[in-house]
Amino acid sequence: xxxxxxxxxxxxxxxxxxxxxxxxxxxxxxxxxxxxxxxxxxxxxxxxxxxxxxxxxxxxxxxxxxxxxxxxxxxxxxxxxxxxxxxxxxxxxxxxxxxxxxxxxxxxxxxxxxxxxxxxxxxxxxxxxxxxxxxxxxxxxxxxxxxxxxxxxxxxxxxxxxxxxxxxxxxxxxxxxxxxxxxxxxxxxxxxxxxxxxxxxxxxxxxxxxxxxxxxxxxxxxxxxxxxxxxxxxxxxxxxxxxxxxxxxxxxxxxxxxxxxxxxxxxxxxxxxxxxxxxxxxxxxxxxxxxxxxxxxxxxxxxxxxxxxxxxxxxxxxxxxxxxxxxxxxxxxxxxxxxxxxxxxxxxxxxxxxxxxxxxxxxxxxxxxxxxxxxxxxxxxxxxxxxxxxxx
Amino acid sequence: xxxxxxxxxxxxxxxxxxxxxxxxxxxxxxxxxxxxxxxxxxxxxxxxxxxxxxxxxxxxxxxxxxxxxxxxxxxxxxxxxxxxxxxxxxxxxxxxxxxxxxxxxxxxxxxxxxxxxxxxxxxxxxxxxxxxxxxxxxxxxxxxxxxxxxxxxxxxxxxxxxxxxxxxxxxxxxxxxxxxxxxxxxxxxxxxxxxxxxxxxxxxxxxxxxxxxxxxxxxxxxxxxxxxxxxxxxxxxxxxxxxxxxxxxxxxxxxxxxxxxxxxxxxxxxxxxxxxxxxx
Numbered sequence: 051x052x053x054x055x056x057x058x059x060x061x062x063x064x065x066x067x068x069x070x071x072x073x074x075x076x077x078x079x080x081x082x083x084x085x086x087x088x089x090x091x092x093x094x095x096x097x098x099x100x101x102x103x104x105x106x107x108x109x110x111x112x113x114x115x116x117x118x119x120x121x122x123x124x125x126x127x128x129x130x131x132x133x134x135x136x137x138x139x140x141x142x143x144x145x146x147x148x149x150x151x152x153x154x155x156x157x158x159x160x161x162x163x164x165x166x167x168x169x170x171x172x173x174x175x176x177x178x179x180x181x182x183x184x185x186x187x188x189x190x191x192x193x194x195x196x197x198x199x200x201x202x203x204x205x206x207x208x209x210x211x212x213x214x215x216x217x218x219x220x221x222x223x224x225x226x227x228x229x230x231x232x233x234x235x236x237x238x239x240x241x242x243x244x245x246x247x248x249x250x251x252x253x254x255x256x257x258x259x260x261x262x263x264x265x266x267x268x269x270x271x272x273x274x275x276x277x278x279x280x281x282x283x284x285x286x287x288x289x290x291x292x293x294x295x296x297x298x299x300x301x302x303x304x305x306x307x308x309x310x311x312x313x314x315x316x317x318x319x320x321x322x323x324x325x326x327x328x329x330x331x332x333x334x335x336x337x338x339x340x341x342x343x344x345x346x347x348x349x350x351x352x353x354x355x356x357x358x359x360x361x362x363x364x365x366x367x368x369x370x371x372x373x374x375x376x377x378x379x380x381x382x383x384x385x386x387x388x389x390x391x392x393x394x395x396x397x398x399x400x401x402x403x404x405x406x407x408x409x410x411x412x413x414x415x416x417x418x419x420x421x422x423x424x425x426x427x428x429x430x431x432x433x434x435x436x437x438x439x440x441x442x
Numbered sequence: 443x444x445x446x447x448x449x450x451x452x453x454x455x456x457x458x459x460x461x462x463x464x465x466x467x468x469x470x471x472x473x474x475x476x477x478x479x480x481x482x483x484x485x486x487x488x489x490x491x492x493x494x495x496x497x498x499x500x501x502x503x504x505x506x507x508x509x510x511x512x513x514x515x516x517x518x519x520x521x522x523x524x525x526x527x528x529x530x531x532x533x534x535x536x537x538x539x540x541x542x543x544x545x546x547x548x549x550x551x552x553x554x555x556x557x558x559x560x561x562x563x564x565x566x567x568x569x570x571x572x573x574x575x576x577x578x579x580x581x582x583x584x585x586x587x588x589x590x591x592x593x594x595x596x597x598x599x600x601x602x603x604x605x606x607x608x609x610x611x612x613x614x615x616x617x618x619x620x621x622x623x624x625x626x627x628x629x630x631x632x633x634x635x636x637x638x639x640x641x642x643x644x645x646x647x648x649x650x651x652x653x654x655x656x657x658x659x660x661x662x663x664x665x666x667x668x669x670x671x672x673x674x675x676x677x678x679x680x681x682x683x684x685x686x687x688x689x690x691x692x693x694x695x696x697x698x699x700x701x702x703x704x705x706x707x708x709x710x711x712x713x714x715x716x717x718x719x720x721x722x
Contacts, residue, residue, distance in 0.1 A: 146531060154534050158527055161536075165523035193609055202610045204593035205602070209610070273623075278630060287585060289631055290616055373592070373617035384616050394619065398501030398594030400528065401509070 099417055106410035114180045114404050122166040125159045174207045180404050185210050201375040201386070203395065203405045210408050212415075214375035218292070218385035222367055223360040225296025225381055226303055231353055233300075234307035238349075241308075242315040243323070243337035254312065261305035269369035272298035277370065286382035290372035293381045298366045307356040314348020315341055344438065347431040354427035358420045364389040388412045463491035463690030469503020469516030470596050471620065472639050473678055476543065476710045477516055480698055483706060491690055500596035507681060508532040513691055515681040518545065518596030518639075529683075537681040542698050544713040546640045546667035547601060547674040548648035550625060552632045557581040559650035559659035562673055565605055568635060571612025576633065588615040589624050589636030597621070600676050601637050637674075640667075640711060667713045678712070696721045 108114045123131065123139060131139065137147040140158050172192050177184065188197035191207065200209040241253050277294045286293075318341045326336040342349070372384025373394065392409050399406035467477050474497035481493035496502075503515035508528045521529075521537065529537050549565060551557060557580055560568075567573035568586055577583045590611050591598040602611065618624040621638035628634040628646045640648075640662055650659030653673050666672035680695060687695070697703050699721045704714035 142531065150534070154530055157530050157536060161523050161527040161530065165527070168523060191610075198613070200610065200613060202593070204599060205610055206608050214613075274626075288587065288614075288616065289627065368619060369623075374614045376613045384614060386617075394592040394617070395594050397499045399505075400501070400525065401505055 099414075102410055102413045102417065106407055106414050109180060109404075109407045109411045112181060114407060115178045122163055123159070125156060125163060128156060128159055172207055177207070179208050179210050180408065185212050185408075187211075188213075199377045201391075203408070204398070208404065210404070212388075212408075212412065214377050215386055215388045215391055215412065216415075217377055217379075218371070218375065219361055219387040219389070221292040221379070221381060221385050222295045222299055222371060222387055223357060225292055226299035226360040227353070227357060229297055229300035230304045230356065231307060234304045234352075234356075235311055235349065237304075237308050238311035238315055238352075239337050239342065242312050243341050244333050257308050258305050260301065261309075263302075265302055265363060266365040266369075268298050268302055269366040272366065272370035284382070288372055288374075288382065288384045290370055290384055291382050292371060292385040295367045295371035295385070295387075296381065298370050299360050299363055302363060302366060303356040303359050306359050307352045310352035310355060311345070311349045314345040314352065317348070318344045347434045347438070350434065351427055351431055354423055358423055361419060362389060362416060364393050368393055388416055463488075463694075465491065465493045465514065465691055465694055466496075466512045467493060467514045467516060468496045468498065468506045468512040469514075470500045470518040470678070471497040472500075472518040472545065472595075472597055473516040473543075476678075476707060476712060479706050479710055480703060483702075484694060484697060491694070493694070499594040500599075501594055504529075504681070507537060507683065510683070513682065513686055514695070517679045517681060518676065519599050520677075520679060521681060533683055533685065535684045538684050538687055540680045540682070540695055540699065541677040541715060541719055542680050543678040543704075543707045544667055544715060545676055545678050546662040546672050546713065547597065547637050547676070548640050548662045549635065549637050549651065549674075550628050550646040550648055551635050552628055553645075553647050554632050555581060555647070557649070558647075559652060561652035561655050561657070562605060563654065565651070566607065566609070569601075569611055569615065569637075570606055570609050571614065584633045587631055587634045588612055589627050589631075589634055590615040590617050591621070591624065591638075592617050592619060597637070597639060601674075604676075605637075605674060640713070664708075664713050668716055 128136070133147070136155065137144065140147075140155065140162070142150070174192055179185075188199050188211070190197040191200065191209065194200075199211045199213040201211050201214050202209045237253075237257055241250055241257070245253065272294055273290070276298060277289050280294055280297070281289050284293075322340050322344055323336045326340045327333070331339075367387045368390040371387060371390065373386045373390055374384035375386040375391075376383060392412055395405065396409050399409065467481065474495065477495045481495050485491060485493055500515075500517040500519050503512065503517055504521060504525045506512035507515040508525070508531075510533060515537070521539065526536055529535075549560070555576075557576065560579060564573060564579050568579070569588055569590070571588070573579060574586055575583065576586055588611075590601075593599075602608065616627070618627055618636075624636045624638055625646050628636050636646075648662055650661045651673050652659045660666045660672045662672050662674075667675045680698070682691065682695065699715065699719070701720065704720060707714040
């Protein structure tokens with residue numbers, strides 16, 4: 051007994067990783083190296099989220115103010131302000147203020163006067179459009195006949211309502227899932243259960259070849275070819291809409307859903323299907339009633355991963371969806387997704403300005419949506435697995 | 443000893459080309475083709491100068507100017523006071539503005555569209571979404587599909603300010619990522635209308651624009667844009683940090699505004715500066 055304890059004490063490695071033998075030093079090094087690499091992958095994802103969330107923090111905390119009506123002090127009165135007042139009025143950090151000479155401060159004051167002259171006389175100019183009330187609820191801006199959800203950030207009065215973008219992302223993703231999940235699942239069932247091994251050898255890689263098409267090529271194809279064809283077939287008005295973008299997105303996520311569903315179906319123990327076939331069922335009955343229910347956790351995971359991929363896809367929706375930010379549940383209307391908005395608008399924004407931070411907030415939202423959907427999927431899959439195994 | 447001096451001298455000689463002019467130009471997508479052509483021609487006659495041109499939008503150019511990530515910022519709209527303020531906070535002076543070309547914004551419709559001219563008020567009505575059917579402006583009975591640029595584009599801002607007078611674009615205006623994509627969409631859509639720089643005109647028809655309902659329609663071409671009878675025109679700008687406005691960069695900026703540089707403007711499809719704005 052004491053002998054085994056001394057051996058196990060000797061072979062207890064770092065963090066209690068037990069071995070049956072003493073570790074070869076190189077082996078130990080390689081193991082630790084791989085551990086650090088995998089840890090760094092997690093740390094990097096975490097750091098990316100931290101950076102994005104930090105840029106968006108002022109919006110979450112409500113500390114930004116986009117109201118353009120502010121008191122303007124004429125340049126001649128510059129001498130009447132105390133240094134602290136001048137620094138606050140010009141919006142400078144203490145270091146910037148200390149480094150600046152009087153000429154520059156005067157120039158900044160002149161710029162403030164010009165800014166005020168260009169400011170809007172509109173009654174909405176005093177509104178802080180970056181507050182949550184204006185980002186989520188409809189509002190009747192001047193010049194509009196009723197309360198509406200408007201995303202128009204480049205304007206005298208910047209309008210930052212994100213509801214059209216959320217609806218746009220959801221619409222395109224929904225169409226993509228409705229189009230691709232039946233196709234991919236059907237293909238997975240066929241390839242894993244119903245077809246001969248020889249056909250399977252070439253069908254599986256052929257479908258997974260779809261994953262090799264760059265998304266920009268799919269978007270381009272949708273923009274030039276698919277949009278015209280679909281418009282001729284269905285006869286709707288907007289040539290670029292959520293339907294076209296959804297079909298193209300579906301093409302992009304078919305390989306994702308197919309791969310994982312097919313793996314799940316193949317890993318159903320052969321004994322299940324063999325027992326069903328032995329009892330006299332046809333291949334299709336065995337597949338539909340035995341294999342598929344047994345593989346439901348994996349299939350569900352596949353659909354959720356497809357959803358995550360579709361909601362985060364940028365190039366396809368940027369090119370094929372028409373990018374019109376309207377609130378409408380009609381899939382034949384143009385739509386604007388969150389991802390396309392970030393891609394198209396980030397180039398223009400002033401670093402650290404309101405538009406910039408709101409786009410980062412959209413990024414945080416995408417992160418959160420994908421994270422929450424994966425998390426819920428994990429919960430559901432665990433429940434399903436327990437049900438399947440518990441009942442045995 | 444002489445060996446070491448020889449090596450040092452050789453190193454210095456090799457380093458000299460790196461010290462010669464290296465100019466970065468960033469900004470407007472409207473200007474990017476023109477900027478690239480200018481850079482190409484200038485570099486062929488001045489082999490010691492290297493010029494890098496990038497697009498991204500007028501806003502990208504201004505952001506890079508204030509981060510000092512570029513020497514020259516291309517812009518298809520004048521700089522805003524807030525951006526001037528940020529530049530002053532960054533390098534202490536207002537950026538220097540140079541006008542480098544003139545652009546006429548054409549309003550494009552499909553070649554099969556019977557409507558040939560519109561006035562500014564009808565244009566504003568169409569693009570803000572108040573006029574929704576072609577029959578209201580003399581065309582056939584079909585809904586109007588409005589195509590616009592993304593809001594990162596200087597062209598978008600210019601159109602909004604000067605034609606829409608600050609009002610918002612229609613919510614259902616389809617936004618396209620570039621003028622070429624916009625024209626391709628209009629070619630495929632018989633009810634489409636859109637706007638863009640004159641240089642991209644192949645394939646769709648540019649409408650004649652009337653200042654008001656009683657004026658004569660003016661088509662965009664060199665004469666009408668330069669004498670400003672065509673109502674929708676704008677200057678294209680280059681902005682530079684005054685501290686950098688000397689030596690190679692000043693020489694390049696002067697060359698752009700000289701007769702040689704302006705000849706290239708015509709070739710690319712924009713309109714060259716009137717003689718009083720050029721460098722002699």
